[in-house]
Amino acid sequence: MGLIVKTTARATIPLIGIFGAYVVSHGHLTPGGGFQGGATIAGAGILFLIAFGFGEMKKRYDHHLYSALEGLGGLVFLGIAMLGMGVAFFYNTLWHSGPFFNGQPGTLLSAGYLPVMNLAVGLKVFAGLVSAMVAIAAYGRWRE
């Protein structure tokens, strides 16, 4: 892409990333959550891919790292859900009797496992969407 697109992307990609991180980390307090924030951060990655081209993306995209991140997100989600297994699957034991994340409702360190799950789902969605876009760009069959 041209110089204007590249400069604009350089300026906006960090802001999009910061906004996505805010949406993920405040998912239990304000509108949004892991899925939406992860998609926002993935939007920053897709903007990078479109603005700077696939060659530049290939240097910075590590396939093994991203598949490990996606697996980590899913496993953290399941593991946190397993924590309340004494009562039920998906029981929020951190909130009712946990050592941490059980502050006043409305503060950042409250709501039990919700912030951790938001982080896990955000990581999973970000890694998954960026991987899908890179796969589509890498195996494109429309050139020639």
Next chain:
Amino acid sequence: MKKTFGALALLFLLGVLLVVASPSTGIKFGLGGDEWMKYRYTDQYYIDHGVEEVGGTNIVTDIVFDYRGYDTLGEATVLFTAIAGAVALLRPWRRDEDEE
């Protein structure tokens, strides 16, 4: 004539569905006898008890990650399956390499 009849029949079916599916006049199913509405429409319960039972002030996150946790689990599985399918379909196949 046939078209008019078909449209009228569709309208009639739609009206019957609207009456049947309406909470005040329709069929009542599920738990609870007289209190069936309380068990079928749980939104007010989530708004009243969400903060105290799950802790997040964002009720949607409370529902998605606690009350409806299995749904989110399936959603994550769907995302993973979609990406795996996209990669499996888009990658170069052996037949394509033979043709070139």
